[in-house]
Amino acid sequence: MSWFDSFEELERASRISPHCEVAPGVVVVRRTFVFGALAAGAALLGACQSAPARLVQLDNDEHALEDFVHALRPRARELIASAAPDEERYLAHVARSLARLAPPKVGVDDIAAGNWDMTSRCRFPPIAVFEMRLAAGARLELHDHRDYNGVLSCARGSVRCGNYDIVGDIAAARALEKDESFEVLKLAEVTLRPGDVSTLSRSARNLHELEAGRDGAVLYDAFTYFDTKARSYNVALGAALANAPDHFEAHWQRA
Numbered sequence: 001m002s003w004f005d006s007f008e009e010l011e012r013a014s015r016i017s018p019h020c021e022v023a024p025g026v027v028v029v030r031r032t033f034v035f036g037a038l039a040a041g042a043a044l045l046g047a048c049q050s051a052p053a054r055l056v057q058l059d060n061d062e063h064a065l066e067d068f069v070h071a072l073r074p075r076a077r078e079l080i081a082s083a084a085p086d087e088e089r090y091l092a093h094v095a096r097s098l099a100r101l102a103p104p105k106v107g108v109d110d111i112a113a114g115n116w117d118m119t120s121r122c123r124f125p126p127i128a129v130f131e132m133r134l135a136a137g138a139r140l141e142l143h144d145h146r147d148y149n150g151v152l153s154c155a156r157g158s159v160r161c162g163n164y165d166i167v168g169d170i171a172a173a174r175a176l177e178k179d180e181s182f183e184v185l186k187l188a189e190v191t192l193r194p195g196d197v198s199t200l201s202r203s204a205r206n207l208h209e210l211e212a213g214r215d216g217a218v219l220y221d222a223f224t225y226f227d228t229k230a231r232s233y234n235v236a237l238g239a240a241l242a243n244a245p246d247h248f249e250a251h252w253q254r255a
Helices: 007-013 041-045 060-081 087-099 170-174
Strands: 020-023 026-028 116-124 127-134 139-146 148-166 182-192 197-200 207-225 231-241 244-252
Touching (some): 060 116, 087 148, 087 207, 116 207, 139 148, 182 197, 182 207
Antiparallel strands (some): 139 231, 148 207, 182 244, 231 244
């Protein structure tokens, strides 16, 4: 049975000083809670067990990610609870904080050309941080981040990032069937290199596509979820509209 009955208790326990006895026979040797290693609530609540327990040791990168999430969560909760959330201000704060993290000690040599890999490194609602590794030429097709915002930080290599907006009524476009078209506007296309970031809110720059450069890319993605059912939806990009080269026809690639 877990010593911790709620996420809040578990969060507090992860900040306890080393060598503190948190329950009879249970001593914290170091801060031992690794957000990214545990994806589900049941696993989270089972992370600290009565003695004898296997304590997970954190390296410096994991400590930095843990600290990043702990510092960001109050601001994220305020954002989600607000009747008029200022996502741009929030995203600017996340971008500054994420860009200061040391790059992960991984490369892309073990990934076949054109392929990519995404690993959850730090996940604690409403925030999740992922490590994305893209081999040379790997592409993520255009997709819509629905009910969550995000910050993409380039740690190694380079990646081309194209951002689009849905034109007109966003909710109406998202309700369309797979064979029904809507219009999107291409806002920008930039190449991100180490230290560069790209942000998207729930309604602005929310559609993006990625393509790794010739040396591949390693990225951090920090997402803040406004709904437990938040997910991304792939978008099929059609031809440019007549007399509007930055406007395209598009439709959803729903299963």
